[in-house]
Structure formats: C-alpha cells, structure tokens
Amino acid sequence: MPTYKVSYFTFSGLGEPVRYTAAYCNVDFIDNRVTWEEWSKLKSTTPLGQMPILEIDGKVYHQSIPICRYLGNKFNLTGDNAEEIYEVDVAAETVNELRGKVGMWAYSCKREKNEKYEELIKKTIPSYLSKLDEQAGKNGGFLAIKDKITWADCFATGVLEYINSLVDLDVLVDYKNLQKVRENVVSSEGVKKYLKNRPAEGENPFKTW
Amino acid sequence: MPTYKVSYFTFSGLGEPVRYTAAYCNVDFIDNRVTWEEWSKLKSTTPLGQMPILEIDGKVYHQSIPICRYLGNKFNLTGDNAEEIYEVDVAAETVNELRGKVGMWAYSCKREKNEKYEELIKKTIPSYLSKLDEQAGKNGGFLAIKDKITWADCFATGVLEYINSLVDLDVLVDYKNLQKVRENVVSSEGVKKYLKNRPAEGENPFKTW
Incomplete structure (x- = not known):
C-alpha cells in the first residue's frame, strides 16, 4: 500500500476538498495539519509556496482541483466519456469560482466586507447555489x-464547508438538493471514518473578522 | 460535421484560450465576437451570465478551463493515464492562477495598480513563469x-497573450522554453489559419488603464 499524506493548514480552506475526496476514496491518508511555525519552514519546499499538497510515497501533487481530479481519475470517481467528464469539471469549476468570490470578500478589509x-x-x-441546486x-x-x-461532489462538500466557515452561516440551508450532495458524501464509509477522527477546525488567520 | 461556435467579447480575455484550443484541434468554429450591445441581450441566456461559451450543434459548454479540457479530451490532446492527466491539469491550473492574479491587478483602481x-x-x-519555463x-x-x-499548451498560449494585453508587455521575453510552447501552438496548421483571419484585438473595457 502506498503512503498518502495530505498537508494543509489546521483549518478547512482548500485542504478540506482534498481531505474529503481522499477519505471518500478510502485512502488511509496521513492528515498532516501544518502549524504556522512548521509552514514557515515547509513553504519554500512546495512547488508554488502553497498548500494543499498531496504526497504519494513522497511524490508531490499540488493545487486543490488537480489533486481532487487526480484522485477521481485514479479511483474511478469521474465520468465515462468526454461529455460526462465535462459535466464533472464544470460543476467543480463553478463551485470553485464561488469559493474565489467568497474568499475575496472574506479576505478584504473590514469596511469593504x-x-x-x-x-x-x-x-x-x-x-x-440556486443553479447548482x-x-x-x-x-x-x-x-x-x-x-x-464523482470527485466533484466530494470537492464541493469540502469547498462549501470552507465557504460556511468564511461567512459563519450554513449556506446550504435553503438548498435541499445540495444538502443531498453533502449527505451522499458524508454518509460514505470513508468520510464517516475521517469525520470521526477529524480535529477541531483551527483558526483561519487570513479571515479579517 | 457538427457546427462549433465560440462566443466571447471582441478582446482576447478568457475567450482566447478557447479559440486557440479549438483552432489547434482544427475545429472550423464560428468565431462569434460579441459587442456590448449584443452581450446585454445574450447575458441572461448563458449558464452563469458569463462568456466564453462553446456551442456544438446548439449544446452549450461554459467556463474556459472545462471547455478547453473537453476539447482536449475529445481531440486526444491530453495525457494517457492519471499521472499524465494530472500534469496537464496542474500546468493549466497554474497558468490560470497567474491569470487570476494579473487580472486582479489589472481591474483594480489606479492607485492600487x-x-x-x-x-x-x-x-x-x-x-x-520561471517555474513553468x-x-x-x-x-x-x-x-x-x-x-x-496537450490542451494545456493551447490554453497557456491564449492566457499568456491575455496577460500580455493586461500588462502591455511580452511577459515571455526572458523565457525561452515558454516561447517554444507558444511556437509549437501557433505554428500548427489550425492555429496558423485562425491567426491569419483573426480580427484585431478589441478594447477591453474592464481594464482600468
């Protein structure tokens, strides 16, 4: 069995989609939650000075969407043909675009927020969310x-949890179908096991209030 | 032969990667350059109120990276296995991340710029660029x-041209290997034909100076 290691900060962020996807794939990964002290040493060793990082027997994979898609391809959590694969991609990309917009807001100054x-x-x-729902x-x-x-469901579940942490709300409260997506992910054996042992959410120091 | 139509504004932007990829695939697409008057009517008919849009016999595909990947999958411009596909994805994602950063700068206020x-x-x-080079x-x-x-080369060539238009420089001037990437794309039959007939770059009204 190869050794999988997911490295990210102690909060959900862009690491959570990778953790959910790996957990759904029943990958028994090392959940390496990196403190600020550790990160200052680790940063220069990563491909772009960023996390998440997935290591498989030491080989480094970076960027959250490409990592999740890679796991999806490897563990058959993707479409069967170009049309289906496009649907998976565009769903993940749309969720990620929303994440970018919420992140821009969350990391701006108080007045702007x-x-x-x-x-x-x-x-x-x-x-x-209405379109995704x-x-x-x-x-x-x-x-x-x-x-x-597909991996887009795992990715979305992680990203939406991150979005919730940025706006301090459950943004899915009015979206029954997206709640089902989340339920389909979190009720799997692998994710149940992951969530049982998951450490409490750490502080996100980028968040401005 | 199905009818392909690429719709985007009259400037390079996120449309150019799609145009380059489609041209490389020798897709004889309708290059629909949308004016502001047309866009005000078209916007509400698109999936997210955004372009580029690719239509194939009327079926709508949206979001620039998923469209380019879809074309790459369809026309065999991708990797042969999960490892290679990851390399294609992460290259495109990295170029796109840089595009996001340059775009944020280009669309900010004059003082901040x-x-x-x-x-x-x-x-x-x-x-x-040094890492990509x-x-x-x-x-x-x-x-x-x-x-x-792969489609990542076509995507990158379009994005880097867009970046050049935002900073009014050729950012590749010091990067010989990335120049080769561009050369490999623009010297293909399909792209040569596209570039021969390409209209002059239109004004990008989002650019703040």
Missing part, C-alpha cells in the same frame, strides 16, 4: 452525473 | 508532457 456583505449573501451566493435536483442528489457520485 | 505594479512585474509574474524546458518545449502537445 461590511459594504459588500449584503450583495454576497443575498445575490452572489444564491445566484451560484437545480442541477443536483435533476441528477438525484449528485452534482454532475445522474445517480453517480 | 501603481502601488502594486513593481511587485507584479518583478515578483509575481517571474515566480510563476523550467518545466517546459524539461519537456522539450511542452508544458505538461515530454515532447507532446
């Missing part, structure tokens, strides 16, 4: 492919 | 796979 809060909560987030509805509780789980 | 110009030109851009050197002038062109 106050000014833009209402637009974020009442317009930006619902405009993405509709799609998950059509697919029976899966984001990309009808009645089939 | 002035303040951050030197950091962008002397630190951010070289930190990404090193990789392209190892791969014989290809970004992801040794001696093999």
